Amino acid sequence: MVLSKGGSIGRFKLSSDRKMGDLKNIRKSEVKVTVTHRSKGMGSAPATVVSEPKVVTGDDGYVLEDVPHLTDYIPHLPTYPNPLQDNPAYAVVTQYFVDMDDTIAQKIVVHADSPRGTHFRRAGPRQKVYFKSDDVHACIVTCGGLCPGLNTVIREIVGSLHDMYGVTRIEGIEGGYRGFYSRNTIPLTPKAVNGIHKRGGTIIGTSRGGYDNKKIVNSIEDRGINQVYIIGGDGTQKGASAIYEEVRRRGLNVAVVGIPKTIDNDIPVIDQSFGFDTAVEEAQRAINAAHVEAESNENCIGLVKLMGRNSGFIAMYATLASRDVDCCLIPESSFYLEGPGGLFEYIEKRIKENGHIVIVVAEGAGQDLVAESLRTNDAKDASGNKLLNDVGLWLSQKIKDHFKTQTEMEINLKYIDPTYMIRAVPSNASDNVYCTLLAQSAVHGAMAGYTGFTVGPVHGRECYLPFYRITEKQNKVVITDRMWARMLSSTNQPSFISTKDIIESVTDEAPPTQLLDDQVADNGLVIKETIVC
Template sequence: MATTGESNEENSTGKIVARDDGYVLEDVPHFLDYIPNAKTYRNPLQDNPAYAVVKQYFVDSDDTVAQKVVVHKDSPRGIHFRRAGPSQRVYFESDDVHACIVTCGGLCPGLNTVIREIVCGLCHMYGVKRVVGIDGGYRGFYSRNTIPLNPKVVNNIHKRGGTIIGTSRGGHDTKKIVDCIQDRGINQVYIIGGDGTQKGAAVIFEEIRRRGLKVAVAGIPKTIDNDIPVIDKSFGFDSAVEEAQRAINAAHVEAESTENGIGLVKLMGRYSGFIAMYATLASRDVDCCLIPESPFYLEGKGGLFEYIEKRLKENGHMVIVIAEGAGQELLPGSLKSTDQRDASGNNLLQDVGIWLSQKIKDHFSKQKKIGQQKMAICLKYIDPTYMIRAIPSNASDNVYCTLLAQSAVHGAMAGHTGFTVASVNGRHAYIPFHCITEKQNKVVITDRMWARLLSSTHQPSFLTPRV
């Protein structure tokens, strides 16, 4: 119910509750929005001895999570999200649940852990007996083949990389997918994927709501690049940063073992440079980090070539980390002049690592030809992209994946739908799809973290005008 000074608004993007003090709740849809007579049942967790000892285990319907925790004292209270967790009343009886899980897009550490914990959460916490995996991404809905999942099947999958139910890009046909959900009697759909996948999940939810089906649609956001907004981080990111250290360490060993050695490592980061930035900060062996958010140039004063020469003269070697989306505007036939996309709708990037390594070699070869002091270099290029994507998640990500999966299960059982789940300022929350799909999370180069990186690498900002 609205209180004094409170307004409620519902539109195509979600439910919004706003108060005069600036408090805004970006709420998620619920069965009661379009099935007003939906029955509720006592949450079986109330009889589970494992949770009986936890006081205040169930969330209050008025509990919310603030999007921003650092605010000026005179600022309005800002945007909040519904806190994730189990409710005392649920909208499914255990025997009536028929859940499915689908993974879409590229691989990412932690996919199998999320699958495992959704299955175990449904079965162990709520007594669900029917859970299936959709084989091979969205297009798997069109197939009659599903993969039966139970705690025994998924017991050890968190120790493996990849996804046991397969994945693919594209293949989204809303009508066919919802027809399949309806025909098979599925009433809980767990969709694991990136921003494109979550956009697809939002469309699936809208069609389910239009048909008036009692089907919960829950998303778990996945992107190894950490480029989803609002949330603290995406699962698999910590594992990726940790695994990237192996490539950087190898590049450093190669570089320092030869005169004027250069180690060049290309890391993931199509539009956002978080992996490159955090891997650089974690390593402390990197002399230059290049990301999409910070344009750079090669020639002239303050350019990359000048810095490489300076670093080699000082240290005799250097390590460069470059995100895959950095410097694309410098490549011939750049993205601005091509419309090629993959099945997920992402721009196809040219290999900036190969391009940059050749440009560096050409620069030092040209020095010799024009009579400058010869500086022979030895450059080694390392691209660990697929090695990083394919690893199992580390301990930190395993815990995070567990909490994400259990929060998604609690939300679906409580009748919430059309939501994604993630950590916001250290607290798990239910977030409307539109909040994470309307823009991308990017490194802010005026932020303290980027300043820390510049202080660590001593690289130029590349803001000096070219001459």
């Protein structure tokens, strides 16, 4: 069977003269993937020709979106017994090694007649590895903004390589992607990283930009590095994907592994990104301070700006956890200031009822209103991200101007921006445990010969995911979902959206529940035509 690609990343069609129902009779061994596409690259990086995704189909609508393996382009690689077989710490674990056929379903809420749907390869140690411990030369790099848990991931990668697999040559790439070709490396040993999980930031430094695919892979090749662990957000993971493609093009025996990092929780598919729990917990301090100020002063407005460029998860979850917030504004839900049902009317109403109001606004909320008001252009940072206007300062001034000119009510407004305080703290207990699982899963995957993948939990189980699944779109709050409804119930704020907006949102966001004749899988995988074997 031949799969040929059409449309955007993650969308495939089967070209053939066989009917779609015949998929049930196709065995995994019959599948040959020949899909290619072009990546737009990262920042200033050139477009890259991308190797074919590995999509395997089985009985009853089973689809496995597999990850690349070194043997895909370097045949006949030798294998070795996993050193964990002789590790007394793991001798007590029954069936510690993961079965090669174990996969995790992306969708777990199904109907009786639903197809099995999309699956991902389960993470964990394999009985055979593709690297000798003495031959491994690993490096770790952190890119983009800070996030609680970065040091924990670094520590646990080093610990997993050293304690589980006996690897001794591990280096940190200093200062992000540009450190590959412009900085010295930092030796990383268990002793050097022992207590870093108690500190915020990253001990090897980070930066935005500096991505040069050719220079980076030249450095990897020149230094003799054969395992690369790249920690960063969606832009960083796009760069990691391009690095893997160049490594593959050169035929290098190098495993390229991504660990997704975003404090905004905007990575799709996976349950949650590391550092998010800590961010929500720390955001409570700012909200509590705003609530104290608001309660203690007459006609007081406590305004808190939280992180969330395109996704309002931190603001939403912090609001739900606090129960002291009267209004939460996020990028996914438009709002307006003036007129019936507008924000100003609601603020005045709450102040008259309670004597105060607490507002939480995500940094990406209302950017269309801010841009229109300030007449700003679309400037970008070194990573290619659009520079946002400060919605917190803009909104606080707009509120002051409204109550000064349009009402007789005198107000106090206390504005709190804890952005850098939140992202610079060490990770909390739950994030530390989560970072440990991510790091160990990444190391197990690299040692087992997998490459060109990222790691993360899907329904509580660690998985190996192809890069395109986490870079093709962002995870966003669904404003027609129960969680958003719970938040609206908590704050009693107006939704600021019309019935028409709700209908359009449902049409855009509601996933298909089953495959029909013109089959659409739950992940957006489109299978339109038939098969040629």
